Amino acid sequence: MASKESTPTPEEEFQALQMYLNEFNQQIELFSRQFQFIEQARMEMITSIETLRGLKDTTDAVSLLPLGGGAAILAKVIDPDSVLVSIGSDISVRKTNDETVSFMEERITEMEAQGKRLAETIQKLQAQAAEVGGRLEQLYQAGQGQPTGRS
Numbered sequence: 001m002a003s004k005e006s007t008p009t010p011e012e013e014f015q016a017l018q019m020y021l022n023e024f025n026q027q028i029e030l031f032s033r034q035f036q037f038i039e040q041a042r043m044e045m046i047t048s049i050e051t052l053r054g055l056k057d058t059t060d061a062v063s064l065l066p067l068g069g070g071a072a073i074l075a076k077v078i079d080p081d082s083v084l085v086s087i088g089s090d091i092s093v094r095k096t097n098d099e100t101v102s103f104m105e106e107r108i109t110e111m112e113a114q115g116k117r118l119a120e121t122i123q124k125l126q127a128q129a130a131e132v133g134g135r136l137e138q139l140y141q142a143g144q145g146q147p148t149g150r151s
Contacts, residue, residue: 010139010143013139014139014140017132017135017136017139018136020132021129021132021133024126024128024129024132025129027125028122028125028126028129031118031122031125032122034118035118035119035122038111038114038115038118039115042108042111042112042115045104045108046108048104049101049104049105049108052080052083052097052100052101053097053101055077055080055097056080056081056097058077058080060076061076061077061080062074062075062076062077063075063077080097081096081097082094082096082097083095083096083097083099083100085100085103
């Protein structure tokens with residue numbers, strides 16, 4: 001009797017593996033959303049750098065200034081070499097255009113490293129999920145044609 005309790009039945013193993021597969025898929029979805037968020041932020045930083053470089057040597061640049069609620073106005077950029085940069089926790093500091101570009105490039109490098117780690121984690125989870133899926137398929141194939149004791 002003790003050996004039967006320690007060895008799961010094929011149905012119990014199948015259910016446990018389904019649970020593991022669901023957990024892997026949920027983790028993959030979570031990490032994929034994080035990856036997409038980081039990628040979007042990275043692309044926004046790249047666009048901001050291009051804009052800052054374009055504004056650097058101008059004296060009469062006009063920009064679209066969002067006001068919120070879907071409203072925006074055209075505004076003249078008075079000093080393109082003075083940029084307020086958010087450094088986190090609702091704190092902003094004034095930096096020069098070049099300092100801002102450098103700061104953003106460093107952040108992009110950090111985001112790329114985070115993205116790479118997330119992609120590796122996703123790949124590992126996908127491999128584990130594939131193994132579990134393969135074992136589920138084996139159990140399913142082995143169970144076909146065999147009576148389960150149910151009518």
